[in-house]
Amino acid sequence: MAERWQDEEWAKDLWYSGKATRRKFLGLGAAAAGALGATLLVPPPWREAFGQAKPYKIGTLQPLSGAGAAGGKTALVGTQMAVDRINKAGGINGRPIELVIADYESKPDVGRRKAEKLAVEDKIDAHQGGFLSNVCLACMPVFEEHKIVNMIGVCLDTTITTSKCSRYTFRSFDYAPAQAVAFAPYLVGKMGKKWHIAFADYAWGQSTRDAYAEQIKKAGGEVVGTTGIPLGTADMTPFLSKISGAFDGFFGIFFGKDGVTIGNQAFDLGLTKKYRWAGDGAIAEATNLPALGNKIEGFVGINRYVPVLDPPLNTPHHKKFFDDAVARLKQIDPSGPLPDRYVQANFEAMNALKVGIQKSGFQGRADTPKLIAALEGLEMKEGDDFPQGDKTLRKDDHQAFLREFIFEIKDGKHRIVEVVPKEKTVFPPACKFA
Amino acid sequence: MAEQLLIQLLIGLSSGMILALVASGLTLIFGIMDVVNFAHGELFMLGAYMGTTVLVTTGSFWLALLGASVAIALLGAALQITTLRPLVGRDPLTTILATFGISLVLQNYALWQYGPVARKIQEPITSQFQFFHIQFPWYRIVIAILSAAIIGALWLFLKYGKYGIWIRATTQDRIMASAMGIPVPLVHTAVFAIGSAMAAASGVLFGPLVGVNHAMGLDWILKAFIVVVVGGMGNLGGSILASLFVSLLEAFASLWVSPAQAVIVSFVVLILTLLFRPTGLFVPTPK
Numbered sequence: 001m002a003e004r005w006q007d008e009e010w011a012k013d014l015w016y017s018g019k020a021t022r023r024k025f026l027g028l029g030a031a032a033a034g035a036l037g038a039t040l041l042v043p044p045p046w047r048e049a050f051g052q053a054k055p056y057k058i059g060t061l062q063p064l065s066g067a068g069a070a071g072g073k074t075a076l077v078g079t080q081m082a083v084d085r086i087n088k089a090g091g092i093n094g095r096p097i098e099l100v101i102a103d104y105e106s107k108p109d110v111g112r113r114k115a116e117k118l119a120v121e122d123k124i125d126a127h128q129g130g131f132l133s134n135v136c137l138a139c140m141p142v143f144e145e146h147k148i149v150n151m152i153g154v155c156l157d158t159t160i161t162t163s164k165c166s167r168y169t170f171r172s173f174d175y176a177p178a179q180a181v182a183f184a185p186y187l188v189g190k191m192g193k194k195w196h197i198a199f200a201d202y203a204w205g206q207s208t209r210d211a212y213a214e215q216i217k218k219a220g221g222e223v224v225g226t227t228g229i230p231l232g233t234a235d236m237t238p239f240l241s242k243i244s245g246a247f248d249g250f251f252g253i254f255f256g257k258d259g260v261t262i263g264n265q266a267f268d269l270g271l272t273k274k275y276r277w278a279g280d281g282a283i284a285e286a287t288n289l290p291a292l293g294n295k296i297e298g299f300v301g302i303n304r305y306v307p308v309l310d311p312p313l314n315t316p317h318h319k320k321f322f323d324d325a326v327a328r329l330k331q332i333d334p335s336g337p338l339p340d341r342y343v344q345a346n347f348e349a350m351n352a353l354k355v356g357i358q359k360s361g362f363q364g365r366a367d368t369p370k371l372i373a374a375l376e377g378l379e380m381k382e383g384d385d386f387p388q389g390d391k392t393l394r395k396d397d398h399q400a401f402l403r404e405f406i407f408e409i410k411d412g413k414h415r416i417v418e419v420v421p422k423e424k425t426v427f428p429p430a431c432k433f434a
Numbered sequence: 435m436a437e438q439l440l441i442q443l444l445i446g447l448s449s450g451m452i453l454a455l456v457a458s459g460l461t462l463i464f465g466i467m468d469v470v471n472f473a474h475g476e477l478f479m480l481g482a483y484m485g486t487t488v489l490v491t492t493g494s495f496w497l498a499l500l501g502a503s504v505a506i507a508l509l510g511a512a513l514q515i516t517t518l519r520p521l522v523g524r525d526p527l528t529t530i531l532a533t534f535g536i537s538l539v540l541q542n543y544a545l546w547q548y549g550p551v552a553r554k555i556q557e558p559i560t561s562q563f564q565f566f567h568i569q570f571p572w573y574r575i576v577i578a579i580l581s582a583a584i585i586g587a588l589w590l591f592l593k594y595g596k597y598g599i600w601i602r603a604t605t606q607d608r609i610m611a612s613a614m615g616i617p618v619p620l621v622h623t624a625v626f627a628i629g630s631a632m633a634a635a636s637g638v639l640f641g642p643l644v645g646v647n648h649a650m651g652l653d654w655i656l657k658a659f660i661v662v663v664v665g666g667m668g669n670l671g672g673s674i675l676a677s678l679f680v681s682l683l684e685a686f687a688s689l690w691v692s693p694a695q696a697v698i699v700s701f702v703v704l705i706l707t708l709l710f711r712p713t714g715l716f717v718p719t720p721k
Contacts, residue, residue, distance in 0.1 A: 065542060067649040070550035201694050229693045234644055234653035235449050237574075238688040238696065241441050244567045260552050260645035268643070270562060270569030291552035291645030333549025 053091070055098035056357065058083070058350075059118035060129035060153075061139060066106030067232065071256055071342055072131050074287060075154050076101065077328050078339075078346030079129060081321075085384075086350070092357045100124055104135055111135035112142060119146035125364050126151065126357075126371070128350050131342070133157035133204045137164060144168045147368045149375070151353045153346035158207035161399035165431035168368070170375055170398040172352040172391065173345040174304045176208035177215075177427040179280070182404040182420040183302040184215035191276045191300065192248020193221045198240070198262065199253035201228030208253045208280060231258060236265045243271060252279030259283035260291045267295035281306070284409050286338040299409045304345070305388055306405050306414040307338035312389070313416075321347065321387040344388055351385035352378065352393065390422060397431035437566045442685040444570065450681030451578035452640055457658040457665070457673040458585050459632030465668025466605050466625040468526060469518060472533040474633050474658065475651025476540035481506045481634025482641040482650060483544055486553040495558040499638045503631040510630025514623045522622075537651075544648040555641035577639045584635060585674060588628070592670075601625060605668075660704045666714020675716045679703075 060079050063072035080099065087096045100122045104111035111132075118124045119142060127143055128151040130136040136155035143150040143166070150169040152160065158176050160169065187195065195216055199205040205228065213223045224247045229239050240262075243250070250271050254262045259282055266272050272295075281303025282288075284296055309319060325339035325347075352375070360367065360374035376395040380386045391402035404425055406418040460474045481502045488494075488501035513536060521528050559576055562569035592598040603611040604621045612618045637650070644650060661680050665672030680700045687696040707715055 065538075065545075067652060069545055069649070070552070070647060073545070073550045227693065230697050232649075232653050233693070233697070234640075234650070235452075237445050237449070238442060238685040239693040241445055241568050242438070242688065257552060257645060257647045257649065260647070261643075264643055264645065268562065268569075268571040268574075273569075287551045288645075291554045291647070293554050293556065333551045335549060335551050335553075337549075337551045 053095045055096045056092060056126070057098050057100055057122060057124045058353070059100045059102060059115075059122060059124035059127045061102050061104050061111060061114055061118070061127065061131075061135070062129050063106040063131050063135070064101075064103035068106035068132050068256070070287070071154070072103075072106075073332055074329065074337075074340060075129070075131050075342040075346050077325065077332065078343035078348075079153065079350050081324055081328060081343070082347045082350035082354075085324075086354055092354050093361070106132060106135075108132075108135045108138040112138045115139040115142040119143070119148055123365075124148065125362075126353055126368075128353050129153045129346065130155045133160070134202070136160060137203065140164065140166050140169050147365060149353070149356075149368055149371050151349045151375075153349045154342050155204075156208070157203045158211065159203070161397045162430040165397050165433060167372060167398075167433045170352070170393060170400075172349045172380070172393060172400045173341075174402055174404065174425065175399060175427075176204070176211040178399075178401060178425040179302050179304075179404060180208075180211040180215035181427050182425040183406060184212065184219040184221070186406050186418060187249065187251070187278060188216060188219040188221035191278060194224050194247035195221060195249045195251050196225045196227070196243055196245075196247050196275070197223055197251045197253065198227045198229060198243070198266075200231050200255065200258055202231050204255075205231075205253050212251065212253070229254075229258075229262075233258070234261065236261055237269060240266055240269050240271060248276055250275040250277055252277075252283050254280070255282035255285070256288075259285065259288050263288070263292045263296050263299070272298070276300070281341065281405075281407070284407075284414070285340045285342075286414075287340050289409070289412060290335060290337070294412070296409050297412075300406065300417070301409075302404050302406050302420075303341055304402055304404055305339075305341040306407050306416060307340065308414050308416060310416055312403075312419060313387075315382070315387065317382065317384045318387040320384060348380070348386050348388060348391075352380060355380065355385065392422065394429060396429035399429070399431075401425050438689055439686070441566055441568060442689060443682070444565065446682035446685030447678065448574040448578040449685070450678035451581040452636060453654070453657060453661060453681055454674045454677035455581040455584060455632060455636040455639070456654050457661045457677050458588065458670055459629035459636075460658050461662045461665065461668055461670055461673040462588070462632070463626055463629040464662065465670065466601060467518070467622050469529045469533065469626075470526070471626075471629065472530060472655075473513070473537040473540060474629070475655030476537045476544075477506055477510060477630045477633035477651075478637040478640075478654060479544060479646075479648060479651035480509070480540060481637035482555065482646040483548055483553065483637075484634065485555055485638035485641055486646055489555060495556065495638075498555070499635060502634045502638045506634030507627040507631035511623050511627040513630075514626035518626065519619060519622070522619075541648055541651075548648070550648075552645040552647040553641075554645060555638060557642035573642065580639060581636070584632065585670075588632070589670065597621075597624070657700060660700050664703055664707045664715050666717035669714055669717050672714050672716035676714075679715070 062076045083097045083099050102114040104114050126149040130152045131154040133155045152171045199209040252262050278300040281301040286307045325343050330336045356375040360370040362371040378393040380391045382389045389403045391400045393400045401422045403422045404420040405416050407414045463471045484502035484505045485498040489498040557573045559573045562571045600616045661676040665676030683699050687699045
């Protein structure tokens with residue numbers, strides 16, 4: 001027996017022995033091409049379960065790199081959870097879902113390009129995803145041009161379903177005006193009449209500020225000042241230190257790492273002790289809590305989803321969703337975060353698409369009008385598909401209405417203090433489809 | 435108004451010293467090696483992550499500061515040897531592309547290794563003092579003093595230390611330094627390691643104020659580049675002065691204009707500097 005396996009007789013033809021002949025080269029090349037071809041012929045995993053059924057190709061645009069990657073990764077968990085669950089249960093109308101994932105690097109121009117690629121090259125049947133509002137807005141015309149249903153997963157900018165609404169785009173979760181309608185009576189009635197709003201100075205933050213300013217006024221309160229802080233500002237203290245005067249509450253509209261920054265720095269400057277501290281639930285998202293520590297104690301927020309198993313979220317459907325999400329999130333983050341509204345909204349958005357496809361008998365892009373008709377006015381019932389609760393997808397603007405949770409952070413955890421039924425979150429439509 | 439001016443002065447000085455610490459590592463690397471290090475922000479971020487790991491293990495903030503600086507210095511040395519040393523003498527664009535590539539790799543590595551959830555570094559001092567209408571955290575004062583101490587130690591090392599003199603000699607004339615027996619490649623590696631350690635130290639120091647996440651370097655690196663240009667590329671003293679200048683300017687501007695406009699101030703300073711004093715504000719005018 002030879003000392004090195006390469007010197008064995010059987011390996012002589014395989015192993016490079018110092019002389020590369022054309023015959024050897026062609027022979028090995030053909031073998032490699034054959035091996036590659038053979039792997040291509042191996043059916044993808046869903047084939048085993050579904051035979052030769054043609055899959056529904058669903059595209060999902062997410063920011064998996066760049067500044068928004070942290071949120072994009074958790075959002076994708078929700079989408080994948082829904083797809084795996086659907087495929088495990090036999091697919092939709094007997095056809096599996098093939099998820100085509102595209103990373104838009106947190107940039108609108110890349111997002112638009114990737115949306116074009118999904119439409120033209122990948123030939124997707126529908127899209128579910130989107131995270132950053134500016135990217136969602138940039139991609140909406142692409143989906144409209146190619147007549148593809150776009151079921152948004154996270155983007156919260158109000159104009160998506162108001163002034164810039166599209167017949168092809170749906171939002172199966174809440175938006176700022178609905179949250180403001182639900183939260184303003186609590187803010188004014190239980191926390192204080194006069195408010196100062198600090199907000200992330202970009203599309204979503206501005207539209208949310210406007211919504212709260214209007215609803216606080218309607219509820220009998222007053223917004224005495226606003227401070228817009230550019231997205232991604234690492235040191236907010238020069239701007240926060242200017243906030244002073246006679247008002248009752250300090251209201252924050254931030255998300256992601258800006259939520260962590262405002263939570264830490266407003267506490268450090270004593271703002272959250274001097275004034276009642278409230279804001280959009282994105283500040284105290286489960287994925288932000290570890291970085292905020294005890295500085296977020298006492299924060300009162302509103303959110304469509306809070307990761308607790310207390311009533312009314314103590315249902316078996318929510319428990320199932322919660323456990324699956326925790327297990328999957330642990331795979332992408334060793335600290336084992338709890339699910340947030342990004343996981344929930346993407347999970348339910350994919351399920352809304354599934355229900356629409358089932359209802360309409362949608363077969364492919366040619367049936368898009370039928371799918372739109374099925375989704376318009378869709379009633380989603382609380383269950384395994386929609387563990388957050390019932391929701392209605394309004395026909396007039398493709399905006400969903402659902403129950404909201406007003407919560408407080410106590411001992412580092414969310415505690416529901418009030419549940420606002422979906423009927424009390426309704427805001428009049430302001431959309432005219434082109 | 436005087437009250438607001440004093441508040442902004444304090445904020446501007448404390449923020450300026452953190453920025454100075456980030457920028458001095460950057461300017462040191464450029465001054466000695468002519469390398470524009472686009473991965474500096476990621477070394478800042480990895481330093482903060484390393485700080486969280488050491489903090490969880492030891493429970494000591496100061497050990498986290500030290501441990502993260504040493505670990506990232508070693509990483510910096512390894513990066514210099516494997517990636518930048520082979521590019522010495524090539525077109526400067528290649529080093530820019532190489533460091534940009536490193537920055538992407540490190541950013542995605544952090545996301546993969548640590549996950550998307552932001553981490554916390556608990557500051558060692560949590561108390562505040564009343565400063566007019568605001569409470570000001572003592573920790574910010576500590577950061578400013580520590581940053582000044584680190585930069586001061588670097589200056590003393592460069593001025594009086596044997597190896598500091600090697601570094602200065604390499605800056606002045608690389609070929610002559612080599613002819614005099616100074617191991618220039620080793621000096622370059624050491625300088626990159628020192629710059630990386632400074633980035634890591636600033637990451638750990640600033641971590642408690644913002645939370646640690648994979649994109650935290652992006653917010654600082656742009657500003658650090660601005661002050662390096664405004665202060666004069668490779669000019670350590672100039673970068674420190676420029677850091678304070680830009681931070682104070684932004685802090686004072688926030689009194690009269692909106693935050694979005696205040697942030698533009700540093701870009702306006704950058705453009706004016708490039709137009710009228712391209713060598714930097716704090717270097718003597720070339721004759």
